[in-house]
Amino acid sequence: MCGIVSIAGQKDNASQLALESLMSIQHRGQDSCGILCYNDTITLKKGTGLVSEVFSNWNVQKNRLAIGHVRYPTIGTDPVRDAQPFYVNYPYGIGLCHNGNIVNYCELREELMEKKRRLQSNCDGELLLNVMAEELIDNELDQAIENVMNRTLGSYSAVSIVADSQGKIVVFRDPLGIRPLVFGENGGFMAASESVALDKWGIPVNDVLPGEMIVVDGSDLMRTQLKREHHAHCMFEWVYFSRADSVIEGSSVYQARLQLGKNLNLQHDVDVAIPVPDTARPAALGFAEQHGIPYREGLIKNRYAGRSFIMGTQQKRERAVSKLNVIKSEVKDKKVALIDDSIVRGTTSRKIVSLIRKAGAKEVHLFSSCPKILYPCFYGIDFPSKRELIASRGEIDSIGADSVTYQTLGGLRKAIGLDDLCMACLDGDYPVECCTAQFETLREKEREGCIWQEY
Amino acid sequence: MCGIVSIAGQKDNASQLALESLMSIQHRGQDSCGILCYNDTITLKKGTGLVSEVFSNWNVQKNRLAIGHVRYPTIGTDPVRDAQPFYVNYPYGIGLCHNGNIVNYCELREELMEKKRRLQSNCDGELLLNVMAEELIDNELDQAIENVMNRTLGSYSAVSIVADSQGKIVVFRDPLGIRPLVFGENGGFMAASESVALDKWGIPVNDVLPGEMIVVDGSDLMRTQLKREHHAHCMFEWVYFSRADSVIEGSSVYQARLQLGKNLNLQHDVDVAIPVPDTARPAALGFAEQHGIPYREGLIKNRYAGRSFIMGTQQKRERAVSKLNVIKSEVKDKKVALIDDSIVRGTTSRKIVSLIRKAGAKEVHLFSSCPKILYPCFYGIDFPSKRELIASRGEIDSIGADSVTYQTLGGLRKAIGLDDLCMACLDGDYPVECCTAQFETLREKEREGCIWQEY
């Protein structure tokens, strides 16, 4: 998933701005983080943990340009080795980080290694950087990034620094625009995964277009449409991943979540609507309003715990549940409508339903603001293989709820208010049409049990 | 404010339990923390920061007994020097930490120094420990703690380890029971500031009575009522300080907050009820339900920021505000009812009102779920001097709201559902009757500008 920022400062405060902006999008990844900045000299610092931990004793240097990254762990990744940004010293000195997933990773990696390039990590950010470096040796920037787009399949919202002469910020987004990327100017320049990073500084928000490259060179900003296919923005940003106060492609996340709740069908008699905190609160509120039942926060999360979804292993997922506490008075002897953002493996849902029953609920009806997740994601969401998706296994009953109600595909589209969405995990319609072969390989590996571990 | 825990484990897992329980009450203090544990050997570890930071590399040792502490900064404290627990090696080896405030601190400190005792910190926990140590040199435990209660005025919920022979847990609470303290048994023993720490392990919750001492010696638990005055529990635990899922003296914090919201008068026409996150959410919901207006979370807090109230300095308070972001669609062109838990200095309220106006609100009506705070607190809440309390200064207009509505004293009592509360900060009726002199001194110092700085 990950989050990225990129700054060309008015003054020499780019690294300071990068630091604070990364904190605004820290929810996109807590596993590791890094900042690369430039002011004649390149400085790169990255490490495992929260931004506030990794940079706690950072003697913030004066820099004009900076890029930064927060990441969440994917199975098989090494938090130290795979932390972004990455850097190569030839040509120019280039630093890069991205959010997304390169689908033809295996082929490209092999190709680069045949060309004598050594990749030290399993991170596709390092791969993307080396493809870009290769193209920049003999090409101008425009041609180079267009070639990068032609060679790489999948999703990538990327920010980079090219340290030629005075140094440039180069930002680009894959032709399908799968992962989000916004930018804005107010004297300086900022690009980020989410609008909230720009809100903090009062910067007006624009979307980087799919297939677009933006170059910031001194005080000049150049937008170039390099390649364009149909837009296919990941719907899961509205459902779960983005902050409620973000606006993506003009659509408010909070409004979308409220509407997702309103769209949920209610066919049972319930006494109270309770959200699984924190993401599902707007959906539960919309649901409660629509159906005229009381809304209560009957589950309280220890503020000093991480986010359940974002953790890597089953063990962590179990701990995550143990951070929830039930307010008995809101649940006892009641028919509870429990609203969650989505149901992936079903493990968490099973635990929470059981928790609420133990606290004395008469009935527990589970509602998912997202439709059934039936297919794996190859573009950056850490969904498991089909075999682990509970909806795909047809084992929803094992959750132990009295009923389970899902959002409809139409309800999801209506709530977000956009047509050109990637909903491959819901309907199996993957937007990258030309790479059947890669998908076959990936799916085969999926069948073997794990996609990424070999790297 | 601070939070405390105390464990006598069934097995040798006391320090592990202490660690996880401290995380459950981390909201009570993020400035520093510490654990002292015993298993033939005393081990003491404390430091500045969150429990997860200070103990990140802790090689948790096997221990049967443990006490732990989280603290929030009070003006003039040194986070390192004043961190709890404290330890003296004579007699027996005693470790102690507490939550509260010793009102006759100055007199006792002077008395101890005349008796050649050296106090290294400005923390009244070290003072309380030395009084206890002094009394234990020649007295049995019961007599010693009774003497401690007779010599110390103010609030103190204390947990200690006395390392004689097999080692004892000794827990006691001041005769007025100003600060909370609960305990429970399920094979082992646990005491803590809030019930949520016990919920985590499924331990049934009991209140330690005002003036009561509990001793855990091996598998024996002895409760002794040493002294008793009228109960005077701090009302601010329900209003702000405790977690919403805590139950204090049998009264649910969540229910109390909902009711506080319902009790608030509405005399204007408003379009939406918006809470100041996180504490005021139940009150805003109760308010919205009572008056039939929509409830919306129009302010989003960056999850990776601390709590505004808990920070020490004005500067931090300003940063805290900058962690809030407005969802414009919920506010624009609307008449907003903004519900906060309480108004202390008014600084934060002023900033938030301005933030909401900038986002396009037509009107902003501010509601405080707590009555006017007019008097300083001498029992552990870090309220400022009268001169800084905005209600006391009569400058509520300076907040810039279209109207400001406070809870009534009756409404507060009704919402909590208890009679024997300390509401001294609201009505000036301080429950410690016998120590007028001390109050005079403290008030005089208050008039001079600062109470604690001289230490």
Place this chain on the structure above:
Amino acid sequence: MCGIVSIAGQKDNASQLALESLMSIQHRGQDSCGILCYNDTITLKKGTGLVSEVFSNWNVQKNRLAIGHVRYPTIGTDPVRDAQPFYVNYPYGIGLCHNGNIVNYCELREELMEKKRRLQSNCDGELLLNVMAEELIDNELDQAIENVMNRTLGSYSAVSIVADSQGKIVVFRDPLGIRPLVFGENGGFMAASESVALDKWGIPVNDVLPGEMIVVDGSDLMRTQLKREHHAHCMFEWVYFSRADSVIEGSSVYQARLQLGKNLNLQHDVDVAIPVPDTARPAALGFAEQHGIPYREGLIKNRYAGRSFIMGTQQKRERAVSKLNVIKSEVKDKKVALIDDSIVRGTTSRKIVSLIRKAGAKEVHLFSSCPKILYPCFYGIDFPSKRELIASRGEIDSIGADSVTYQTLGGLRKAIGLDDLCMACLDGDYPVECCTAQFETLREKEREGCIWQEY
């Protein structure tokens, strides 16, 4: 063994002086170190490693009084828990560290525990501090320290800070004066284990007398002779432990070592005199001059290694040998006289003799500048039990030298130039006459295999 310093600064530079002075006597112990200083407030910092490591990031505070310690590991000690100085807060606040060994440790420890005192470490420095604290509760300083001397048997050169009113430095030495202790004044006051610490600042050197206490209170220095037995200074300071440029009790260590070499008998035909670096260099030089043979440094020690004797375990001892490299050209086809300061277990000697043979020496004759070590030391030198002393076992042949020549007792006395020496490890004549019982206990424990491990 350990080393100690104590400073009463003219200005507020006591901790800085302590730091630099500890580095001058770092050879006395590299296992852990610590400084306790006073200027209204007590500050204590200690840790494992060299002074330059433990205090590398120390923000040296302004302090008027300071005491400091470097220690070397004794079997069974915990480098963290047993690090000195120690501190108690009652009465006054007292910090103390010492060099020596309390022979009636077991009895005193038991006595203190019966009086409800808890000792956290196995270090006799903590014990000495608690005896001193106990005596100071009801007694004046003179009487208190005299009582300490009456209650404790063994060796102790101690420095302490008593933090009453303006604070005092209190320095005292056991009535036999077994371990060294010097002091001097030049405006301020400094006491230290060796004269080199004072040389650094140009301070004239005096010996603290056996049984003497020195108190520095403000600008007053008071010397008090509390108790006196015959002097019994440890001869091993001259042989091995002290720095070559130190002067102890008026006798130059360098001169003594030169003379020790001159005193060694030569009964074979040898080509070259080679010292075991670094301690034996003066003795080898004296030997070479006396017998008219060339002196060569045929063994080179890696400067970045520790001292062999000072390490705790056999494993470390073996590594220590591997830090030595032979200069082949100085050894090949030669009859080598190898001079070492002393032979304890014989392990190191065996390795070095073998190393020199491998490098092509025709004959290797070993000379020890110290007489045969036959008995254990109970006063602070980490000699092993009798069973491990190679001379005591009568297995000198196992070293593999062509001949082994020892210093005579008379030669040793003559070289040092003093009569009142403790030579118990050589002749079994232990200077503490009154405590046969303790010795029996200690020896019994020695027979059981280890003296200290039970604590």
Place this chain on the structure above:
Amino acid sequence: MCGIVSIAGQKDNASQLALESLMSIQHRGQDSCGILCYNDTITLKKGTGLVSEVFSNWNVQKNRLAIGHVRYPTIGTDPVRDAQPFYVNYPYGIGLCHNGNIVNYCELREELMEKKRRLQSNCDGELLLNVMAEELIDNELDQAIENVMNRTLGSYSAVSIVADSQGKIVVFRDPLGIRPLVFGENGGFMAASESVALDKWGIPVNDVLPGEMIVVDGSDLMRTQLKREHHAHCMFEWVYFSRADSVIEGSSVYQARLQLGKNLNLQHDVDVAIPVPDTARPAALGFAEQHGIPYREGLIKNRYAGRSFIMGTQQKRERAVSKLNVIKSEVKDKKVALIDDSIVRGTTSRKIVSLIRKAGAKEVHLFSSCPKILYPCFYGIDFPSKRELIASRGEIDSIGADSVTYQTLGGLRKAIGLDDLCMACLDGDYPVECCTAQFETLREKEREGCIWQEY
């Protein structure tokens, strides 16, 4: 100056061997150090401080190949940024570190930057690596390194890892062989700056020839003579820099130093010969033997201090002197012959002469085992500019000795026993003939006050 090692292990212990071997040559640089190792994956760790500090918590990984570096600070260097080894990922993945000085640094750096290569440090090791990387893109190894030798002027003993397929060790030395480099095999392969690193493991020692490249590929070792000029080995290795037990180009450092002392003329009546520790001890001994006067170690150095020459700034140099203590008894009322290895700025000599006078010496005659240093070094010794060389300034009298005697050029040659030495700092005859222009530039910069600061 710096020191380097390179290992191709028999087993997977290359990084462990590198670590211990670096400690053997730690005297060549204490400012920073680093190790790069390879076993499918590249691992690079470097930092400021001693090997024992930087790698204290290193979880030594299993690796088959490793290179390592210790460096001493040169004016204008940044200990973090300029630490070696360096790494580039294209082609192959190459790591390199070296000992020496690239004379045409400025031209090469400019050339590389024009070819779009970014250099992050001021270290010529990074430059050398990038030249090698550039040449390896299109050339075979032999041709590539020959091209490197043709493009770079100056001194460089380099070790590198080329991470193609199974990985290779590539070692090469400049055609003049200015800096030392030895290698040996015993199953595995080791190259190092000094023979002592190989002695430690019992590996027989060979010299890498000037202009030679050695490649270790699996179990094959290939030696290739790529280029050869006359040999010009730096004489200062014997005088000062190498460890006394090293053998360079077949000539024993210890023997050379002894002989340097014997060669020194004595024209005054002196009572004692005293070395400046530690380097001058063999020379002082040779001097004493030759002239029949007693040898005494009248100056004792605190073992816990660094080496005076190796420190970067004047301030450190002064501290270094303060680590010396005089043994008064050896000096008082005596005519002292003080033997030092060399006299560079004269600052240290002045201080030591004064120290000895203060201790009561009647006369102090200073002897330098090295001839007058009159010219700067451009090949890796951190001599200052001509303006700072005391011999060059003609201000030897300012040292304050009663007489100063230098080694003759002939005496130096005779003592080392080799003809083909670089003695440019003594006679101005620089061995790199073809680069007059570069020298002019360097000298001009020297005249401007500092050579390296602009980078």
